[in-house]
Amino acid sequence: MPRSRWPTGRVATTSDGVRRRGKGLNAVRHRHRRLRRRLQAKRTKSAERLLKRRRRREARFAANVNHIIAKSIVTEAERTGRGIALEDLQGIRERVRLRKPQRVTLHAWSFHQLGAFIAYKAVRAGVAVMVVDAAYTSQRCSHCGHVDKRNRPDQATFSCTSCGFAEHADVNAARNIASRGETGWAVSHAA
């Protein structure tokens, strides 16, 4: 379920079309980066200490954002009596192509942490969780199944070259992940 693009501030997208934003995350990271550069240039003991403190604060902030997002996703799944299909986040760094200035804001550990928080909260709430293969979920049309690189004219847009279906790219991908989760669930419970 979480489809993630830190650079636009979007952390997770559900198949309902709800996109969760990591409000302020990027601002904090940029501020941190600027400060780090300045402090690293100093190379003093106190600069080192300050750096360490900033790093911890940034991690706490990101963890808090992930907790809030995970909670809202699990609560919604519980309320509507559904399970959660999580995209397998392995190799997120390789798959997400970004312009240089944006790349620095991409932290794989945050994605893993969000996934872990969702899984943990879902188990506690009795909500089923499945991890599904994310291959081609961004290029596949969730309406007709057509897979084509050209279905993605840009980062935010999905527009099917076969049936004409158009949707936000993250929402389309989330729907593919959701339907993979349903299929996987049916197979694993048929035996």
Ligand SMILES: [Zn+2]
């Ligand atoms: Zn289509």
